Amino acid sequence: MDITTLLFVIFAVIAALAIAVFQYFYKSKSKSNVTVLLAVLRFLGIFSMLLLFINPKIESEILEIVKPKLVLVIDNSSSIGFLNSDDKTASFVSTVKSNEALNEKFDIDYFSFDSKLKLLDSLNFSVNRTNINEALISLDGLYKEKEVILLVTDGNQTLGSDYSFHKSKGTLFPIIVGDTVKHTDLEISKLNANRYSFLGNNFPVEIFVNYNGTVPMNSILTVKTGNTTVFRKNIALNGEKNSEQVVFNVSASKVGNLNYRASVTPLDGEKNRLNNQKNFSVEVIDEQSKIAIISDIKHPDLGMFKRAIESNKQRKVVYLNSSVDVNALNQYQLVILYQPTNSFRKIFEALEEKEISSFIITGTQTDWNFLNSIQTDFKKSVISQTEDYMAVFNDEYSAFVVDNLDIENLPPLHAFFGEVVFNTPFETLLFQNIGGFKTESPLLATYGSTTKKGAVLFGENSWKWRALSFTKSKSFEEFDGFINKLVQYLSVKKAFNRIELTYSAIAYQNDLIKISAKYFDNNYTLDTRAKLFLSLRNLETNEIKQYPFLLNKNTFELNLNDLQSGDYSFTVRVEGQNTTKGGRFTVLDYNIEQQFTYANTEALNAISKSSGGKLFHINSSDSALTALIQDTNYKAIQKRSEKIVPIIDWKWLLGFIVLFFSVEWFIRKYRGLI
Numbered sequence: 001m002d003i004t005t006l007l008f009v010i011f012a013v014i015a016a017l018a019i020a021v022f023q024y025f026y027k028s029k030s031k032s033n034v035t036v037l038l039a040v041l042r043f044l045g046i047f048s049m050l051l052l053f054i055n056p057k058i059e060s061e062i063l064e065i066v067k068p069k070l071v072l073v074i075d076n077s078s079s080i081g082f083l084n085s086d087d088k089t090a091s092f093v094s095t096v097k098s099n100e101a102l103n104e105k106f107d108i109d110y111f112s113f114d115s116k117l118k119l120l121d122s123l124n125f126s127v128n129r130t131n132i133n134e135a136l137i138s139l140d141g142l143y144k145e146k147e148v149i150l151l152v153t154d155g156n157q158t159l160g161s162d163y164s165f166h167k168s169k170g171t172l173f174p175i176i177v178g179d180t181v182k183h184t185d186l187e188i189s190k191l192n193a194n195r196y197s198f199l200g201n202n203f204p205v206e207i208f209v210n211y212n213g214t215v216p217m218n219s220i221l222t223v224k225t226g227n228t229t230v231f232r233k234n235i236a237l238n239g240e241k242n243s244e245q246v247v248f249n250v251s252a253s254k255v256g257n258l259n260y261r262a263s264v265t266p267l268d269g270e271k272n273r274l275n276n277q278k279n280f281s282v283e284v285i286d287e288q289s290k291i292a293i294i295s296d297i298k299h300p301d302l303g304m305f306k307r308a309i310e311s312n313k314q315r316k317v318v319y320l321n322s323s324v325d326v327n328a329l330n331q332y333q334l335v336i337l338y339q340p341t342n343s344f345r346k347i348f349e350a351l352e353e354k355e356i357s358s359f360i361i362t363g364t365q366t367d368w369n370f371l372n373s374i375q376t377d378f379k380k381s382v383i384s385q386t387e388d389y390m391a392v393f394n395d396e397y398s399a400f401v402v403d404n405l406d407i408e409n410l411p412p413l414h415a416f417f418g419e420v421v422f423n424t425p426f427e428t429l430l431f432q433n434i435g436g437f438k439t440e441s442p443l444l445a446t447y448g449s450t451t452k453k454g455a456v457l458f459g460e461n462s463w464k465w466r467a468l469s470f471t472k473s474k475s476f477e478e479f480d481g482f483i484n485k486l487v488q489y490l491s492v493k494k495a496f497n498r499i500e501l502t503y504s505a506i507a508y509q510n511d512l513i514k515i516s517a518k519y520f521d522n523n524y525t526l527d528t529r530a531k532l533f534l535s536l537r538n539l540e541t542n543e544i545k546q547y548p549f550l551l552n553k554n555t556f557e558l559n560l561n562d563l564q565s566g567d568y569s570f571t572v573r574v575e576g577q578n579t580t581k582g583g584r585f586t587v588l589d590y591n592i593e594q595q596f597t598y599a600n601t602e603a604l605n606a607i608s609k610s611s612g613g614k615l616f617h618i619n620s621s622d623s624a625l626t627a628l629i630q631d632t633n634y635k636a637i638q639k640r641s642e643k644i645v646p647i648i649d650w651k652w653l654l655g656f657i658v659l660f661f662s663v664e665w666f667i668r669k670y671r672g673l674i
Contacts, residue, residue, distance in 0.1 A: 008054045016047035045660035055648045062641050068634040070106035075153035077114050079596050081125040083178035088618050090123055101629050133163035140169045154178040155600030164603035172611040174604040177618045182598050184213035186267050187275035196283050198314050202249035214239035219265045252284040257505040279588055281505040289315045289491050295338035296322050304463035309487055311480040326350035333491035341367040348374045355452040357490045363415055363460030382418035389413050389459050390433035391443050397429050398526035399446050400489040405478050410468055413459025453490045499581040508588050513560040531575040532556045539567040565589035
């Protein structure tokens with residue numbers, strides 16, 4: 001208590017005493033014991049009230065014994081039950097709770113985890129996802145002091161980063177559950193296949209078969225769709241050659257989603273046969289594109305567009321000049337007109353008559369007087385001066401989904417300076433940036449209808465974009481994907497569907513199934529104000545459930561989980577509209593947690609060593625508890641702390657004030673002094 005507060009308290013004592021003496025003894029003839037008692041009560045009441053106003057702070061020293069922290073973390077995933085260790089794990093938790101010596105030495109916290117860390121409530125070993133790395137990271141965030149962690153798990157992880165490289169703040173004592181012996185096992189470890197193929201084409205499939213064993217074995221790899229076998233091969237592996245890569249082609253014989261199953265014949269006595277097969281789906285599309293590039297000049301842009309478009313193997317690009325037979329243009333889904341001049345007149349007339357989509361690219365050799373007169377979609381008032389135009393990506397572009405490939409940092413395009421005016425509805429994909437200032441003028445824009453679309457790029461030297469994009473990402477894939485999405489949008493001539501769906505035709509049980517949708521209004525503009533609902537039907541039980549979509553930016557999304565295995569059909573409808581679109585997918589009976597037949601001792605041993613801990617098996621868990629109890633590195637410490645409490649927090653003082661004045665009033669009332 002500082003000197004100023006002490007002086008105030010002394011003043012409060014003097015003031016309260018003076019008031020009590022003045023009221024009961026000044027000019028009073030009675031000096032009885034009752035008068036003295038009343039004066040004391042008045043003094044105490046007034047002093048207590050003044051003390052509340054002064055509100056001095058009382059300092060006190062607190063000594064407490066702090067035990068070391070022990071954290072018990074239990075793996076609650078279904079792999080524990082699959083390894084027949086659920087009873088042992090639950091029994092170990094009970095043993096820790098009932099061990100008096102352990103609880104006397106440690107302050108114990110209890111957690112469980114599957115995909116996330118949770119406070120331990122109950123164990124059911126039914127969750128089909130395990131993320132050990134996420135659990136360890138969460139523990140590091142919860143505790144500031146170094147703690148002891150008993151991690152009870154089989155070490156098998158199905159989600160997240162590799163936890164064996166995690167540097168834990170605490171000391172880890174993994175308790176291994178499950179078998180540590182590696183059984184002979186044959187599995188399809190990985191399968192790669194294209195998501196789409198075109199009718200009549202052959203699509204490649206790549207399968208990796210792994211063998212865990214030493215004895216030579218023979219098996220048969222089979223790929224089927226329905227009851228039809230499309231591929232078959234004998235597999236021979238041994239202890240030295242324990243894996244084989246199989247690559248083959250499958251014919252896309254009919255349109256639609258085709259489901260395939262790849263499987264290897266199980267070995268005699270093989271414990272885990274669930275990993276002997278994998279399923280995949282390929283959507284066969286009856287659509288191939290031929291693209292024509294028409295130009296009367298030579299320019300690096302032409303080669304760039306051909307290579308970018310033909311990176312999609314289902315597109316073929318041919319070079320033509322303005323003297324082409326216009327009757328042959330019907331065979332092309334899209335015509336790219338590079339820097340058109342007056343010699344392109346018949347081509348423009350044919351494109352308009354035949355309703356063929358076009359992509360116009362302009363530059364310093366474009367005849368703008370001709371281009372402004374031959375078409376009515378846009379005009380540009382040009383002068384003889386040229387300008388460099390940087391690009392600015394339009395995040396609100398909605399005609400089709402396209403990612404920003406950091407285009408703002410790509411080289412500028414070169415073209416005549418002038419104002420652009422559109423006479424038809426259009427959307428700007430790239431804005432012009434001139435001298436560091438973004439304008440509202442389009443650099444790349446799309447326009448038109450569902451039967452005949454158009455796009456225009458106001459600048460040449462876009463070949464530099466592809467070159468610099470490769471320099472940054474070491475791949476043409478990102479830039480080529482940008483060009484191909486534009487080409488896909490322009491070349492597709494199918495009837496417009498106001499609902500666009502994205503989903504996977506095959507999913508596994510207990511996986512998160514994501515369905516995305518985009519909705520367009522009558523003007524073919526993305527409409528995010530609508531409410532979309534999904535009606536899901538189980539084709540085996542005919543059970544129907546309704547789900548609402550949630551809006552995420554410009555896309556409606558719905559996540560389905562806990563679906564039983566089987567075939568499902570669904571219909572997406574728009575509230576208040578007659579617009580619907582359907583789809584179908586299959587949920588396969590597959591549990592990734594059941595792919596593990598033994599514990600991952602290598603990874604658990606790695607994290608225990610890096611943290612200074614030790615590895616134990618659950619069969620010797622008593623040794624782990626004994627070791628912790630006897631370890632002298634973990635001791636309780638005496639912690640001294642100072643506690644400062646303002647007197648206004650003493651609620652009982654207010655009670656005493658009421659008591660003092662109440663007793664005084666009753667005595668005065670009883671003695672007839674009131």
